[in-house]
Amino acid sequence: MFIKIDFTSDMPIYEQIKNQIIEGIARGELQNGDSLPSIRDLASEIGVNMHTVAKAYNELKDMGLIAVNKKHGAYIAVSKGYDKEFLNEMMEELTPIVAKAICKGMNKNELIRLIETIFDSFGGREDE
Amino acid sequence: MFIKIDFTSDMPIYEQIKNQIIEGIARGELQNGDSLPSIRDLASEIGVNMHTVAKAYNELKDMGLIAVNKKHGAYIAVSKGYDKEFLNEMMEELTPIVAKAICKGMNKNELIRLIETIFDSFGGREDE
Amino acid sequence: MFIKIDFTSDMPIYEQIKNQIIEGIARGELQNGDSLPSIRDLASEIGVNMHTVAKAYNELKDMGLIAVNKKHGAYIAVSKGYDKEFLNEMMEELTPIVAKAICKGMNKNELIRLIETIFDSFGGREDE
Amino acid sequence: MFIKIDFTSDMPIYEQIKNQIIEGIARGELQNGDSLPSIRDLASEIGVNMHTVAKAYNELKDMGLIAVNKKHGAYIAVSKGYDKEFLNEMMEELTPIVAKAICKGMNKNELIRLIETIFDSFGGREDE
DNA sequence: GTGGTCTAGACCACA
DNA sequence: GTGGTCTAGACCACG
Numbered sequence: 184m185f186i187k188i189d190f191t192s193d194m195p196i197y198e199q200i201k202n203q204i205i206e207g208i209a210r211g212e213l214q215n216g217d218s219l220p221s222i223r224d225l226a227s228e229i230g231v232n233m234h235t236v237a238k239a240y241n242e243l244k245d246m247g248l249i250a251v252n253k254k255h256g257a258y259i260a261v262s263k264g265y266d267k268e269f270l271n272e273m274m275e276e277l278t279p280i281v282a283k284a285i286c287k288g289m290n291k292n293e294l295i296r297l298i299e300t301i302f303d304s305f306g307g308r309e310d311e
Numbered sequence: 312m313f314i315k316i317d318f319t320s321d322m323p324i325y326e327q328i329k330n331q332i333i334e335g336i337a338r339g340e341l342q343n344g345d346s347l348p349s350i351r352d353l354a355s356e357i358g359v360n361m362h363t364v365a366k367a368y369n370e371l372k373d374m375g376l377i378a379v380n381k382k383h384g385a386y387i388a389v390s391k392g393y394d395k396e397f398l399n400e401m402m403e404e405l406t407p408i409v410a411k412a413i414c415k416g417m418n419k420n421e422l423i424r425l426i427e428t429i430f431d432s433f434g435g436r437e438d439e
Numbered sequence: 440m441f442i443k444i445d446f447t448s449d450m451p452i453y454e455q456i457k458n459q460i461i462e463g464i465a466r467g468e469l470q471n472g473d474s475l476p477s478i479r480d481l482a483s484e485i486g487v488n489m490h491t492v493a494k495a496y497n498e499l500k501d502m503g504l505i506a507v508n509k510k511h512g513a514y515i516a517v518s519k520g521y522d523k524e525f526l527n528e529m530m531e532e533l534t535p536i537v538a539k540a541i542c543k544g545m546n547k548n549e550l551i552r553l554i555e556t557i558f559d560s561f562g563g564r565e566d567e
Numbered sequence: 568m569f570i571k572i573d574f575t576s577d578m579p580i581y582e583q584i585k586n587q588i589i590e591g592i593a594r595g596e597l598q599n600g601d602s603l604p605s606i607r608d609l610a611s612e613i614g615v616n617m618h619t620v621a622k623a624y625n626e627l628k629d630m631g632l633i634a635v636n637k638k639h640g641a642y643i644a645v646s647k648g649y650d651k652e653f654l655n656e657m658m659e660e661l662t663p664i665v666a667k668a669i670c671k672g673m674n675k676n677e678l679i680r681l682i683e684t685i686f687d688s689f690g691g692r693e694d695e
Numbered sequence: 696g697t698g699g700t701c702t703a704g705a706c707c708a709c710a
Numbered sequence: 711g712t713g714g715t716c717t718a719g720a721c722c723a724c725g
Binding site for chain 4: 458461462464465502504517519520521525526529530532533534535536537538539540541542543544545547550551553554555557558559560561
């Protein structure tokens with residue numbers, strides 16, 4: 184699991200870290216129980232401040248994807264299953280993107296095919 | 312066309328304005344040629360500063376959704392058709408969201424159904 | 440000689456009028472002595488305010504390309520020959536454009552070929 | 568790298584800043600990785616408001632000439648290579664200037680020599 | 696310390 | 711009356 188920061192990106196660094204770990208989990212590279220590097224190690228490895236990594240880990244914990252304790256450090260602990268709140272959040276994030284696509288003339292099938300392409304790029308693991 | 316700002320939101324005000332106009336276009340409420348309120352009018356109506364509205368209008372212009380002239384102010388002028396760059400941008404925005412959904416155990420069909428729900432909420436207009 | 444205004448352009452209308460007349464002269468469509476429409480007529484023809492046309496005509500007069508008098512209205516009266524001041528003005532306008540081209544990796548031949556293409560699009564009349 | 572503002576010029580201040588940085592890059596004085604002064608430093612140095620500098624930096628970012636991050640501020644990051652859209656933009660900017668030159672009796676060789684003079688004033692660096 | 700966002704004013708060019 | 715530019719402040723997120 185490598186984390187690669189694009190310092191020219193507009194996306195905050197802590198969010199790049201967060202997203203790459205999320206994507207690692209989605210891809211199946213990071214499985215429940217796998218441990219993440221310590222905050223200090225990861226920070227020095229990618230050359231950022233410790234509290235930038237800490238912020239990323241914190242949000243991952245809040246999302247229910249990792250757990251942190253003093254003994255084992257941070258490790259993957261995915262609590263699967265989504266509730267209505269999660270769906271609302273997804274809709275809020277997706278709505279402006281879908282609207283933009285519609286404005287630019289994308290039709291439903293094109294959009295779905297795009298989503299499928301992205302979904303399949305994660306290995307298509309659907310837990311069934 | 313009402314614009315409603317949530318001043319407690321993390322989303323910048325200018326982006327809320329931008330998104331609501333984009334969604335208005337996607338919904339078909341705003342059609343080519345329809346004029347938007349003047350920067351100052353909209354600003355005073357929703358209780359924000361002129362520059363905040365100006366920034367939103369400017370980005371909409373850059374996206375090719377509105378045009379601006381000094382006589383008539385801003386009006387809808389959608390240049391449809393998306394290029395590869397637009398698709399890349401879409402993928403970059405969608406990838407972390409799809410990854411999050413996968414982590415939470417959402418499968419491909421559920422995700423597609425969610426997208427379809429959002430798409431259809433705009434009226435499902437695919438060509439015009 | 441038709442004048443066609445793009446109301447969505449960022450270029451001021453009076454400048455569009457000015458440029459199209461300049462280009463008409465460069466193309467040889469407008470020759471010395473040819474008369475231009477009256478300010479009132481041109482304004483109503485293209486649907487703009489009279490003083491917008493007046494401003495365009497005024498600048499053309501200042502450039503030494505047209506003359507205006509009460510008897511004949513406005514007509515083409517090109518005073519050829521450029522002085523050092525004109526060259527300085529040209530350099531000031533061209534410098535940032537050339538710099539931009541260099542930044543984007545355009546080389547000298549490509550730039551010259553572009554200039555030649557534009558020059559030839561005016562008929563390549565060189566008065567010799 | 569000095570930036571010198573002419574407060575009496577018709578050219579907006581933010582555009583003067585932008586152009587001088589572009590010309591610095593074209594001249595090779597500003598190379599990839601070189602950092603620019605922070606928005607506030609440059610603003611106070613040349614005696615203008617922060618926002619004015621910010622607007623210049625923003626447009627340079629949009630042009631793909633600089634990158635910005637919160638740790639190190641802005642620095643040169645030129646993405647070379649121009650597309651058709653860039654060429655169209657160049658043509659739109661150059662056409663009225665070439666037309667003006669033709670009206671004043673400048674011939675093709677004179678114009679090309681002028682362009683070459685300007686190009687060479689940047690050091691004639693064509694590839695690197 | 697950096698840029699990003701926002702406010703409340705002002706003046707100007709364009710139409 | 712419209713947007714465009716500019717100023718002089720302020721607060722916030724990121725690092």
